[in-house]
Amino acid sequence: MSQAKTQIRGEHHHATVIRRRQTALRRWLGCIVMGLLGLLVCSSLAASTGADQPQAGPTPSIVGYWLVESRDAVIQIEQVGDQYEGHIVWQLHDTYGPEDGPELNGKTVTDRKNPDPALRSRPLTGLRLLWGLRYDPDRRTWVDGRVYNADNGKVYHCQIRLLSADKLSLRGYIGVSLLGGNTVWTRMQGPGPPSAKSS
Incomplete structure (x- = not known):
């Protein structure tokens, strides 16, 4: 009976470790997704803002x-x-x-x-x-x-x-x-x- 309890506790501990790893993995993936979304938003804003900005300098001319x-x-x-x-x-x-x-x-x-x-x-x-x-x-x-x-x-x-x-x-x-x-x-x-x- 003691051996069965030890086995059950071991399996429970193993399941807990797996759940914790899965939770950490989901959080890590969530951070990556949020980071990518943030980069996309920033890039979109920069592009739309830059379109309204003048060129860095006038185009040179040989005329x-x-x-x-x-x-x-x-x-x-x-x-x-x-x-x-x-x-x-x-x-x-x-x-x-x-x-x-x-x-x-x-x-x-x-x-x-x-x-x-x-x-x-x-x-x-x-x-x-x-x-x-x-x-x-x-x-x-x-x-x-x-x-x-x-x-x-x-x-x-x-x-x-x-x-x-x-x-x-x-x-x-x-x-x-x-x-x-x-x-x-x-x-x-x-x-x-x-x-x-x-x-």
């Missing part, structure tokens, strides 16, 4: 007038739809000089290196030099553009990034951006000519 690194031309960049393009609006030398030969001396500088003979007589001033650029906010860079080099009549891929509010770096390249070179342009207030202070 304006830019003096090229050689200081002999000014390019005006404008936004057209969701893309950006640039035109030559001023040149230091917009007519040919004696060094270009008697046939050209005094005449308007034209796109004479263009591979299309029909375009070789168009003036360089007013020529579209950049096109197809679009702004990538993640990289804070204008990408997928094309740049025309009037010195050889070739078109290259290009991208632009702002170095500061008044400086930009244009990278022209063939194929991939690693195969190319950079040039730095300086912002101007108008189409030129540049003042002695521009640098």
Whole structure:
């Protein structure tokens, strides 16, 4: 009889331990569920609040007038739809000089290196030099553009990034951006000519 009582007490103790463990497990799971619900609510509130907040800073802009690194031309960049393009609006030398030969001396500088003979007589001033650029906010860079080099009549891929509010770096390249070179342009207030202070 004593042995039976001991067995019953043991089973009762074992059942009590199991119930306590089950209760603790339910509480632990309940805490996890409540914590997850709290995170979801906080995330939802943050998202709804953030939607009404302004951006951390204004979107940078390359729109304006830019003096090229050689200081002999000014390019005006404008936004057209969701893309950006640039035109030559001023040149230091917009007519040919004696060094270009008697046939050209005094005449308007034209796109004479263009591979299309029909375009070789168009003036360089007013020529579209950049096109197809679009702004990538993640990289804070204008990408997928094309740049025309009037010195050889070739078109290259290009991208632009702002170095500061008044400086930009244009990278022209063939194929991939690693195969190319950079040039730095300086912002101007108008189409030129540049003042002695521009640098």
